[in-house]
Amino acid sequence: MAKQECKLPVKANPDSAKLYIQCLDSQLNKIKQIQNTWISKQQYELSKIEEESGNTQVLALFERAITNHHKYISSACQWRYLLKLPNATDAAISYKLCEIELISQFTDTIKKTI
Numbered sequence: 001m002a003k004q005e006c007k008l009p010v011k012a013n014p015d016s017a018k019l020y021i022q023c024l025d026s027q028l029n030k031i032k033q034i035q036n037t038w039i040s041k042q043q044y045e046l047s048k049i050e051e052e053s054g055n056t057q058v059l060a061l062f063e064r065a066i067t068n069h070h071k072y073i074s075s076a077c078q079w080r081y082l083l084k085l086p087n088a089t090d091a092a093i094s095y096k097l098c099e100i101e102l103i104s105q106f107t108d109t110i111k112k113t114i
Contacts, residue, residue, distance in 0.1 A: 008093070017089045024096040031100060035107040039066060042110055073102045 006023035009016050046059040077098035084091035 014089070017093070021089070021092055021096065024093065024100065028096060028100055028103075031103050031107065035103055035110070038107055038110045042113065069106050073099060073106075076102060 006020055006027060008020040012020065042062060043059065046062055050056055050059050077095045080098050081091045081095040084094045
């Protein structure tokens with residue numbers, strides 16, 4: 001699935017910045033949905049392996065990795081957000097771009113393990 005192209009004009013006014021943030025939100029929702037699909041697929045595959053092998057550690061570790069990655073994304077993007085304050089628009093854009101990048105990277109990693 002191709003990513004929707006979000007573009008912020010060089011001389012952005014508040015309305016164009018708002019549209020850009022809405023575009024990023026839409027893109028973020030799509031990649032989160034894709035990531036959730038891949039996580040579910042991996043959980044299903046790991047539960048099958050768990051049933052066959054009796055190894056109950058792999059699925060638990062995978063789920064812990066997901067939880068830890070969500071925490072990592074939050075922390076990694078928060079400091080970028082804080083750097084852009086007091087400009088709340090720039091801060092929000094920075095946070096969303098960070099989320100998009102890190103979620104995409106993690107999804108690619110999950111895809112490679114299946």
